Amino acid sequence: MKLSRLSLFPVATEINSQGHLAIGGCDVVEVASLFGTPLYIFDEQTLHTRCREIRSEFEQRYSNSVVIYACKAFIHPILVSLLNEEGLGLDIVSGGELSIARAADFPMDKVYFHGNNKSQKELEIALEWGVGRIVVDNIYELHLLNQVAERRATTANILLRISPGVDPHTHRYISTGVLDSKFGFPITTNQAEEALKMAISCPHLNLLGLHFHIGSSIFDPEPYREAIRITLQFAAMMRQTYSLELQELNVGGGFAVAYTIEDPPCPIASYAETITSSLIEQTRELGLPAPQLIIEPGRSISAPAGVALYTIGGEKEIPGVRHYVFVDGGMGDNIRPPLYGARYEAMVANKAHDKESENVTIAGKFCESGDILIHDIMLPPLKAGDILALPVCGAYSLPTASNYNGAPRPAVVMVKGGESHLIRRRETYEDLIQYDIKRVD
Numbered sequence: 001m002k003l004s005r006l007s008l009f010p011v012a013t014e015i016n017s018q019g020h021l022a023i024g025g026c027d028v029v030e031v032a033s034l035f036g037t038p039l040y041i042f043d044e045q046t047l048h049t050r051c052r053e054i055r056s057e058f059e060q061r062y063s064n065s066v067v068i069y070a071c072k073a074f075i076h077p078i079l080v081s082l083l084n085e086e087g088l089g090l091d092i093v094s095g096g097e098l099s100i101a102r103a104a105d106f107p108m109d110k111v112y113f114h115g116n117n118k119s120q121k122e123l124e125i126a127l128e129w130g131v132g133r134i135v136v137d138n139i140y141e142l143h144l145l146n147q148v149a150e151r152r153a154t155t156a157n158i159l160l161r162i163s164p165g166v167d168p169h170t171h172r173y174i175s176t177g178v179l180d181s182k183f184g185f186p187i188t189t190n191q192a193e194e195a196l197k198m199a200i201s202c203p204h205l206n207l208l209g210l211h212f213h214i215g216s217s218i219f220d221p222e223p224y225r226e227a228i229r230i231t232l233q234f235a236a237m238m239r240q241t242y243s244l245e246l247q248e249l250n251v252g253g254g255f256a257v258a259y260t261i262e263d264p265p266c267p268i269a270s271y272a273e274t275i276t277s278s279l280i281e282q283t284r285e286l287g288l289p290a291p292q293l294i295i296e297p298g299r300s301i302s303a304p305a306g307v308a309l310y311t312i313g314g315e316k317e318i319p320g321v322r323h324y325v326f327v328d329g330g331m332g333d334n335i336r337p338p339l340y341g342a343r344y345e346a347m348v349a350n351k352a353h354d355k356e357s358e359n360v361t362i363a364g365k366f367c368e369s370g371d372i373l374i375h376d377i378m379l380p381p382l383k384a385g386d387i388l389a390l391p392v393c394g395a396y397s398l399p400t401a402s403n404y405n406g407a408p409r410p411a412v413v414m415v416k417g418g419e420s421h422l423i424r425r426r427e428t429y430e431d432l433i434q435y436d437i438k439r440v441d
């Protein structure tokens, strides 16, 4: 089934009487002229809708489910507060993300701290601030955390990140549960068992369960079934050998979203059905008590809520070869296309009804030939000043944005009920040198 381009935009997107795109009741062309471009718009209603849909699909099938949002997809204090309102927890991967969550008064006991190289300082603040779970990734961290907890005369609640050896058939940069990965303890090499034995023997660690994350943008839910089967078999063996009771099972994130009209993913309900049914069946078969189920989606919550806006500038047409059209952003605010060949759709916000009659390639303004946002897309005839809107840009673009080529990072706006609010101001040229020491005598 092919989707329509409009359906990739946030939930309440429409084309208004002027033929302009309107998101959250706001005319996109007006928003662009008010705040400038490149600009990222987040639609508040879409964020609420995604949180509710994911919670409901899992909770109706498995009541002891907890949904936590993976902040790496996009983090902002207002988003963190919204997630709290929606009853979600948070997956953070650094002291920096943790401090943003804390600044937004997010309840620390609902925070899960991931990462393959947490520093002593990060572990110290995690314990000081009362982070709910620390997901231990390697032996070095296991010992370090035990020592930090001992010095603080406390016990850290932990999950062990294991690597189940399942290939989710996604891009290798976002495939994390295979044997050759920097994350987690592999089961097949017995390193998971070694780590578990050690964790149980550490007096300042309280091992509550296991975690895996097999990858991101996983279109077919079946690899989750396989990973759950392998992990629960491991848990059953560990129960027999070390009397470990698996209280919590965190199956990571990774649910795919549609970036283009060609690639509709399966609905959240299918992921929920596969994950919960395999958990129920496998625990029953293995005689294990049913653990709490934790899922940690990032992309599937924030990506569909975000839209990137660019202004069209110059162009270069090479007869019989290619028609490049240039925009005022590119790989500095969205590295995904050059990094792993990510594909996007676009609409011209001020020509939303016009016929898509020209094949163009949308290139950014950065000094790299690879700075192409979209290869070969049919769009209405474009001219300088038109506003190009790329849907599904709310995950992994802003958090990976850079100042490459001295580009100030874009502003971010939240829209809702016909109002647009600036939630992150555009960087200025002064910002570019704010951390630099101007003179060394």
Ligand SMILES: Cc1ncc(COP(=O)(O)O)c(C=O)c1O
Pocket: 070, 072, 073, 091, 114, 213, 215, 216, 217, 252, 253, 254, 255, 296, 297, 298, 299, 300
């Ligand atoms: C441990 C962990 N959990 C959750 C996620 C979120 O994945 P996604 O944004 O694809 O849902 C990631 C992403 O890399 C991750 O590494």
